[in-house]
Amino acid sequence: MPSLAISEFNIVCTVLGGFVLAFGLVSFFVKERLYLSEALIALLMGVALGPYGAHVIRPLSYTRDNSEESLDSINLAFSRLVLGVQLVLAGVQLPKKYLFHEWKSLSILLGPVMTIMWLVSGTIIYGLIPGLTYVQSLAIGACITPTDPILSNTIVKGKFADKHIPVPLQRIIIAESGANDGLGYPFLFLALYIYRYAFLSDRAGYAVELFFTETVLYTIILSVVYGGVIGWLAKDLLHWASERRLVDRESFLVFAIALALFIVGSCGMIGTDDVLACFIAGNTFTLDDWFRLETLDDSLQPTIDMLLNITIFLWFGAVAPWSDFGTTPEIPVGRLLGAVIVILLLRRPPIILLLHKYIPRIGNLREAAFAGYFGPIGVSAIFYLYVTLEFLRQVEKLPLDESQAKGLQTMITATRLVVWLSVIASVIVHGITVPVIKLGNAIPLSISRSVSRMTDNLPGFGSFVSPESSRRRNSVSTLPIPESGLMGQRVDVSDISGPTSIPAPVARVNGDAERGKTLSWDNNLERGRERAQMEL
Template identity: 25%
Template sequence: MNRYYIVLLILGITSLLASFLPILIKKFKFSFTIPLLIFGAFLYYINMPLPWPNPVWEIDLTLRFSELVVIISLMVAGLKIGLNYSWKEWQNPIRLLSITMPLFMGVVFLISHYLLNFNGPISLLLAAVLAPTDPALASEIQLNKKQSVESKNVGIQYNLTAEAGLNDGLAFPFVFLAILWSKQNALGVEEWKEWLSYYVLYKVAIGTLIGAVIGFCYSYFTKKLSNNYERKIHQAFVALSLTFISYGLAEMLNSYGFLSVFFTGLFANYHKHTKDIKTESDPNLDFITNTEKFLITFWMIFFGGSVMAGILNFITLPTFIFACFLVLIARPLLGYISLKRTGLDKGKRLAISFLGIRGIGSVFYLTYAIKHGQFNDLNHIFSIVALVILISILIHGFSAKRIMKTFEK
């Protein structure tokens, strides 16, 4: 049987699933990722000739595909948030970034190093890889449309979207620190200086600046166009184009492309973030959101296959307990602590803290670090990260929509 035609068939089925699954399972109140996970496992079981893991992921292919999914998800998040939130409204997601994420990384590092007996670089890598809330797999419970100044969500959806938009870029410095450590016997003064000046200050500042400038320039240019000319722009491709331009330029200048893409999305409507902003159908946002959904669908099928292929074969009882602890206890507890003194009520604080979904971003960081660092115990790392993602998909996949429905009522 011709493998090419089989791939075309799978692509067609995947596209159809991306279109119909959210509608078909809406009344069941669980994530569309659950049936996709099962479908991927089934395709592997019947030996469908696709590039399955054997048993862990192929580094280069996984790196690039997960990278693509994440940057598109970050653009979607940025476009939905825009510049419609005040500094006071940004303080809650910033608390998740400045308190929850560092504390969570500290917990992961200490357990990995002192209880699971991983070396320093591996422990730090796991801490950085597992820290961010994923902008892709959490998209179902994030903001569902472009916000406006007059009518905007400031609760669970907004906080999760803003956190996911920023924490991917802010976890990257610690991935680089783990890479530096893996190449050295110890981190000396020079390594710390290089990390702080280049990997933290320079990369964060330049990535943010590039994204803001690109978004601002696009917004300014479209504002100058007459309505007649603006209607002639093929808007469906604009967000995708801005994503690639922003990410490509930021990476060429050795900064953080993740931050750049998110800030491009934030500033893309700089000249329109007033009370009259249109929040109905937006071809710019609609197309890239559908692209994101298609890529997530495809990724989930391969993740389901990877579980069947044996990516979890290296899990031990201690690492299983560790993964469950991170998803079910560490993130919810630390998130709740960081949001303690905010204007959010107890229920919303619990929901935001619990819904710290782990996913595709972790896979990108892991494969990036393995490609550029010198780490050992790779099979165990792959298994732990995959298990954390699987637990998150299952737990949050069955509970997130029910939680959100409770607050809607």
Template identity: 25%
Template sequence: MIENYNLFLLVCGIAFLFGAVFPIIFKPLPLSLPMLQVTFGIVIGYLWLSLSFLDPMEHGIIIEKLTEIVVLVSLVGAGIKIDTPLSWRLWRPTVRLLLITMPIGIFAMAVLGYYAFGLTIGAAILLGAVLAPTDPVLASSIQVGPPNTGGEDAPRFTLTSEAGLNDGLAFPFVYLAIKIAEAYNEGQGFSGELLWSWFTHDVLWKIGAGLIVGIVVGKALAKVVFSRHTRETTISQGYVVIALTLLAYGLAEYIHSYGFIAVFIAAFAFRRSEHEHSYHEKLHDFAEQSEGLLMSLVLVAFGILIGQGLQSGVELTWRVYIVSFAFLLLIRPLGGIIALTGLNLPRTEKYAISALGIRGIGTLYYLSYALNHGFFGEEDALKLWVVCSIVILASIFMHGLSAPKLLKMTANKPRS
């Protein structure tokens, strides 16, 4: 990659240009920006034969850290943009997606991974865990608009809040997969003690502590920004966004809780403080532009990875395609419909929420994070990368084409 560094910068510059001119040139077309950038990356990866091969097995740490930053910025943006107050009636669809739809997706994909691909138990659970959460980065185009811009319809709000929370709530299952793989590597196997340790520490403690850290950081930073001493002073939104992100994430990870949960909750708690203040709009604009730039870089790199894989002849069996589309077209939609059954929502809104479970950069982060622990075999790791890459690629194009039509069906129905 170093020998092609300048050309790679040129490729990234073109990708950023796509983002700049997309609303002007490409908006009338049935295309999304992620579709355009990934396609560009695939073409570059397939035709640029002198480019160093982006091997995810060898560059797992780089993938983990880069995607981690993108997801963090996206979580802050999602938390800041939500106008809907914390109300059980309004948040009930989100809670159901988190507690019903996500476990259904994890279980179904774990079973398919075990029987269709011959994955070990730990790797099968990992497959379900990394694919279950809706991606907060690629789902930004179907989320609510900037702060204080009017009523939020149910589909956009539910998808925004789901994407903000389920990235952190998928982590317990990622850790379960890691612990099971570690136990089998050490010849111990699955045990009740392992399950109890996982439930008390990785579920109860880490989720609870992440929530508390998020609330404390969000409220504390809001007191500083909106205090009477600083009200007349312009505080750089860039500093605040970065401080909010790193304080919440760093503190949560320091006490061994879930940083993703803490970051989203911190952003939402900050947003509820002086929630009508115009400063939130400035924060959102900075977070959105930062997220867009980072997303462009990751999507082009992901496209290059896919293109190089096609060029090198990576084997894609019929099982990969069937399982990938089964997940996107059957498992997630059916899981969503089951979760939303009984709620007072129009049928079109239930279907839109259920169908638009976009998979993306969050999946790349979780997968690289888990594999970097070194407890999964090379054969399992390769299968996981192949399946997850195809699911993400299919999701980018399938949801990119269908999202505008689905959301148009539910338009002009603000939440009361």
């Protein structure tokens, strides 16, 4: 006799599939009309369905022993997988030899900018979170220093990005977010080694030695070499197979994703930085631009990207320690929230604004403000959180005195709460920024139109507008915007005679609408050149 089988596997498949189906039905409206990120929607849905909501998703039930440590291992593995795939795709979508051509911009962003972000984050945490030493605070700050490639993709893709963000700025944001994820390792382990060997064991020299040999040489440099070699071999092998017609289209499209899985697994086995290796491999894989141009109009990679985004942020909404934010006596919720707010305000924008003149791909102050503000904290921070917790669990096994053990427990608690709340705040703040911008632009325009209608109907105002001029004005405003001849131009209205030659968007030469239209044309032109190159 048939019976219900309400197993955890069936529940997870039902919830994930149902949410993807429901979101898919309104995805265009949500992302291109409301300008809300899929990460924000998925996070909220995870909260609603998780242990603090409907209790449909029960993360602890998916572990072998219902322990927090096992759940942390799942979170670390899931973050590694998603980051690996996303970073290979991020590397693939950049033009050929991009890292070589943009070395100056990237050296500033990955050197002084990233270092200042780390120091600022650590200093804020040290000043606002009680019970931490400065070195402990720097370790926590290292977790939230890298900008997230997954949330960055939601910012630099879509109709808003095509209209308002220049393609060079989009690409430098993608490249920075991909590279600095792997380069978070030196900042994190420098602080962790100093804490472990200098403060707890009085072996500062060994901490420095271990940092340079294990972290810099083995973890970072070996990852760069390994990712470059694997990416190069994959490129040549795919060329060879394609020229001999040995590979079908489906396998061709999925090749980059399989490359990511291979690097994540192999780097995990040898203990190197799989995150950095994936990004380097993606760039090397498209060093000649062949694969990128061949897959420019295919939708498989964006589809995988969307599924991973939805899945991991749905999971994050369910596993985040929501109840701990206001119930941990050692860390008052006011100080915790204040630290996160100050981090979002001061971690990145000031240093980008200060150094933007030395970054060639950030052309002006407005682009610097955008690049500084949109430095989201996301999956990479969760990845480093669980790397840190894994390290600190090994430290717990050492013979520690009472004060050292208490300080260690404070650090573990603070790391978990600060990083999780920073990620949640970033997803929310950066997820609603574009709708707020659009609303802020729409309200003054709506008020202006209302005032204009009112004044037209008042005696002494409407009489100045003749029926003939009104007809001319209406005919001008309905003229189509030319698709050629105005690329990047700024038209002086005083030099144009006759109402029929002034398109309304061009007449608003100093307005955001005309600037956005011109920028959209410029972005489309650059993408059109890429497609023409692919056809040739």
